[in-house]
Amino acid sequence: MTVVDAPAASLAPASLGAGHLQAAAARHAEEAERTGRLHPEVVGAMSDAGLARHFVPRRWGGTAGSFAELLDTVAGVGSACASAGWCSVLFAAHGRLAAHLPAEGQRDLWGDSPDVRIAAAIVPPAGWLAPAPGGWTLSGEWAFASGVEDADWVLLASLDHSGDGAPGYRVLAVPREQVRVRETWDAVGLRATGSHSVVAEAVFVPEHRTFLREALVTGVTGADAAPCHRVPYQLVAALLFAAPALGVARAALDAWTLLVGLRRLPDGRPLADDPTVQQTLARCSAEIDAARLLLEAAAGRADGPTPAPAAAALNQRDASVAVDLLVGVVERLMRTGGARALITGGGLERAWRDIHAIAAHAALQPAPAAAAYAATVFPATA
Template sequence: MTTALPTTHLTPTAVSALAARHARASEDAGRLHPEVIAALPATGFARHFVPRLRGGRAGGRAGGFTELVNAVAAVGEACASTAWICALQAGHARLAAHLPEPAQAELWADGPDTAIAAAVVPPSGRLVQVPGGRRLTGRWAWASGADHADWILLATLDDSGAGQPLYRVLALPREDVQVHATWDSVGLRGTGSDTVTVDDVFVPEHRSFLREALMTGVRDADAAPCHRVPYTLVASLLFCAPALGAARGALDAWTALARQRDASGDPGVQQTLARCSAEIDAAQLLLETAAARADRAALTPPAAFEPATAARNQRDAAVAVDMLVGAVERLFRTAGVRALSQDSPLQRAWRDVHAVAAHATLQPGASAAAYATGVFADAGD
């Protein structure tokens, strides 16, 4: 008998209005507005995947994936950059749940709303083995939200052993990491996806784990369901959710512009509205199906997990973001010159969905290859 995943009561409304109000300022600054950052803990995103109370530590909700996707998309309607940070704060806490118990106790010593940033793909830097741990030096790009994080996860190759280098993830407090304002992108401009550097910092042995744990999920029998699923099953899903919200926001902005032009009776406008709204709804169905698949897999013993499930989720996320880009592209082309204004939420959504679609986990070639490999292998059995 399976147990239902817990309700997590995410509250995207706690930040959406602020995110919309400060979207332009966040873009200009290259990071979220301070008022938006201050509102993030109240949203529940950072604690969504934090383990429940254990060992006297203030626990999180160990929530599910379907609710997270919908909540991130709701924030994305107001500001995709804010939604991106919300998704990553949740996702990075799930990664941190793979750390040994003493490290988890440090990360969440003050409560479950610890903001965690990460740069774990690709690995970078170098390690030196020392008594009690390792010393880390290096440079990592695209650490979204690092400037206002409490902790940062960084990945490197550990060649201290006799065999092949090991892909190791380490947790460092924010004060041990230098953040360099290098993020100047066309889309997702407010995410502060800057470069970070570390200069010969000591990391205790207990503050690291191997990437292999991400690929298999936490094997502890007492682990929450959301921690038992592999990274490949859910990574692309979480990255895609902000694009769903941005596309919905684009549709709302386009509809408002059509009303201003008194164009509701134009057959071309009607056809664009029908087609784009259907494509956005279809993309939402794909993502909700993938999220439900992840929630079901979370309740399945790890040994019974089917790799094909991850391939289907990767396929669905890649196809969904492609549909969203196509819909927003069509909306932008038909919106008229008013959509070109820097204050237009439509042009911002147009830039943001393209930026999301450029992420490595959402590339159609890689997802198609993973899915086709499983299909053709099954056919040959």
Template sequence: MLTAREDVGALPYGVRDVADGPDRLGPLLDAARRDARDAEDRRRLDGRVARAVVEAGFPRHFVPTRWGGAAGSFARLLADASAVAEACASTGWCAALYAAHGRLAAYLPEQGQRDLWADGPDVRVAASIVPAQGRASAVPGGWRLDGEWRTASGVDHAEWVLLASWTPGPEGVREHRVFAVPRADVAVRDSWDSVGLRGSGSNSVGADGVFAPAHRSFTLGTLLRPRPDAARCHRVPYPMVAGPIFAAPVLGAARAGLRAWSAEHAAGSPAQPGQALLLARASAGIHAAGLLLDGTAVRADRGDITPLAVAENRRDAATAAAMCREAVDELFHASGMRGQSPGSPVQRAWRDVTTAAGHGALGLDAAATAYAQAALADGGAR
């Protein structure tokens, strides 16, 4: 397994530098930056931005190569998602999740994958799979779905949706089962009005007797048992990479907040001692968060997949998000009345980082417990 020193040495300057591809990401960055404020008012991405996300390659990033996808690396995704989130946190969030959900859809049976990608890999997939919601009833040939699923980010622009419910399993043990359904088969309910990530359109999805064939379904436990003959990105267990994917937009939004705060103070008088200390501490914290995410990408892309490595990635992603949240919180509270303006970019970064870092996949307590258990079972932390 790679050590922390090897992780940092492999990617020395933070995930931003893995994906210095302005020609590739430039149109999306420009579109996201221009639409950021309107996306907040609209509470979803503009259609042109959603198309630019596709053109930048996010939905196809983890799609298997046999369907024309890239089966790409985690280092590339984390770098690209954080770069886009630096332009617009909501766009970066949706872009990262479109990629992540394409990876999850690759666990469908062969016919289910064909249903999604027979016409090409550029399919935007939204999801609401944790916690399990709604109701799934067994019917001949598959399942009937009813009820409501909350917070499906980017669902307004999705072609497919992954939904999860509890279903009866063998020996009376219930299973957390995931279903792929066409976006046209469900109703999107305008329910997203959050403090941050306002433009992500993380609305609710309603189903009334929607049929999901058996071949468009798999259990969440499948994500813990990757196929050994699959591409590397599909051999990594879900808990190892969920946290880093959610943390990447947090990092980008934090960098945006740091840049905005610095720009506001660069035009004024020289930094006072307290301001200098704040800037140094916040910038160091955000930089360190980027290095932690570098390490998670190295483990996921080419390290040994062990229980300890999985726990280390959970630990580092949750810690990176917490460091970004703490840094931006300090910057916002040091902005004075300027930060209270609705148009303040520092305030927007604070709201976005606070909301994104609060995602369950980035819970520090759960990550710490998992790490302690794995580290002690492996002979102790190091």
């Protein structure tokens, strides 16, 4: 098989779509919350819906798809189960990262099928990397490898001190069975993402299954590279992490609306007649739509022609502000949802925990996003 060929079976379209994945995620959301693990049906539905292959190069039977399409799919899944939405977007995103591997390394991952689930723990780099004949020996522990229990491969990053200058930041692709998972994820939100730690003990990684982080900064530069592979990591990282939050806020609004519909005012009229309730509904739904527009604008910059120099800062700004809006929405819904909103299993309290877990991610913090944007507006000073 040559680099540009793919097995005929891998070129077949996904048998089931995003609607099936969303339904499966909703059906198993409560169980996932209790067990801290996505149901096998949900994991399988991610592959059926084409999430793992979404950014895989077409030469391997992948979709090399758009960011706008992924945003829409992930938001839908996130409205059913935040953990499923989180793992869905990361399995897609990590396929895009792995597309920076040399062709031989890509063949190792996708030579048989593009539907390969990839976990990752590449920020910050960790562990120890030593040169070995034909490659590297990797040891150490990496935290927060979301979806690793259901992954086929894992991307890990470590500093390469083999040169004379500053250490290189090397990303390495390792088969999942060659590492050990240490169950460290027991969090208040995103409970079923399985964001555990990964331990490697003197694992050999051939040179062709590694690349330097600079490749993520520049994007894939080959003449046949798809648009989704040409964009730099910093242009799309915050957008991808923000996508599940849009679905979570929508689910929170649906849960709140159901709660309000069951309650009545002291005079017997529906609580929905209360002007304060109506204002909450209007403001929250509008802010969800505003956040959606911000994320769609960021996806449009990523999917468009060569981005302007300030595009990465704009996308980081818009993703951060969008998530801030969505957190505010869920906070407001919790405050006005009454005692029933606090009951476990009602949907609203789970959305409150999940959206705070998403917003805690380093890529979505307001201060660095503001600093990056300000640097494009204010002139540099000596």
